[in-house]
Amino acid sequence: xxxxxxxxxxxxASVGDRVTITCRASQSISSYLNWxxxxxxxxxxxxxxxxxxxxxGVPSRFSGSGSGTDFTxxxxxxxxxxxxxxxxxxxxxxPRTFGQGTKLEI
Amino acid sequence: xxxxxxxxxxLVKPSETLSLTCTVSGASISSYYWSWIRQPPGKGLEWIxxxxxxGTTYYNPSLTSRVTVSLDTSKNxxxxxxxxxxxxxxxxxxxxxxxxxxxxxxxxxxxxxxxVSS
Numbered sequence: 001x002x003x004x005x006x007x008x009x010x011x012x013a014s015v016g017d018r019v020t021i022t023c024r025a026s027q028s029i030s031s032y033l034n035w036x037x038x039x040x041x042x043x044x045x046x047x048x049x050x051x052x053x054x055x056x057g058v059p060s061r062f063s064g065s066g067s068g069t070d071f072t073x074x075x076x077x078x079x080x081x082x083x084x085x086x087x088x089x090x091x092x093x094x095p096r097t098f099g100q101g102t103k104l105e106i
Numbered sequence: 107x108x109x110x111x112x113x114x115x116x117l118v119k120p121s122e123t124l125s126l127t128c129t130v131s132g133a134s135i136s137s138y139y140w141s142w143i144r145q146p147p148g149k150g151l152e153w154i155x156x157x158x159x160x161g162t163t164y165y166n167p168s169l170t171s172r173v174t175v176s177l178d179t180s181k182n183x184x185x186x187x188x189x190x191x192x193x194x195x196x197x198x199x200x201x202x203x204x205x206x207x208x209x210x211x212x213x214x215x216x217x218x219x220x221x222v223s224s
Contacts (some may be wrong), residue, residue, distance in 0.1 A: 094166075101151075
């Protein structure tokens, strides 16, 4: 199985901050990396697919980059609704695996 | 608009079988892959498996001996059965659509909490 490791596990930030979350794969996964946002009591919501493609309807302040084993999710200017938990997921092989999550807090 | 809705018992006894159904609207189940994902309370996400409309299934090796995913095209539903459950199977269970081209889960149900307890 491909292990996905996110850092940090939690992050405190303020509205307007620029925030970066990192995801590392245990082996090269090319650009087969997706990012999700999950708010308490809700299902995850797809933000970014194929490492850097923005899902339809997702604000442009979200961006993704990386390839191989190292990936980042960046939020350019935090908004109040962005405080949530973020997960990466590899789509290179089965079993599909997720990172452990990064909780973004005020 | 694609919508998914999980249904099934919220409480299952240890050693028994967990059974959930996902009803899909706004899309034909005879397309795409359809998946189950779970999330223990306060923890991360675990992919359980998915099924393609032809009936081809792929399961997480960690669960493959206990899990079955099936389709009911007449009702536009798919189902999960997980047998011999223990407390470790307590989780919120999500159904989701899987887009194989991109390898992502683009539509999710709201999730249903299943507790394993006597």
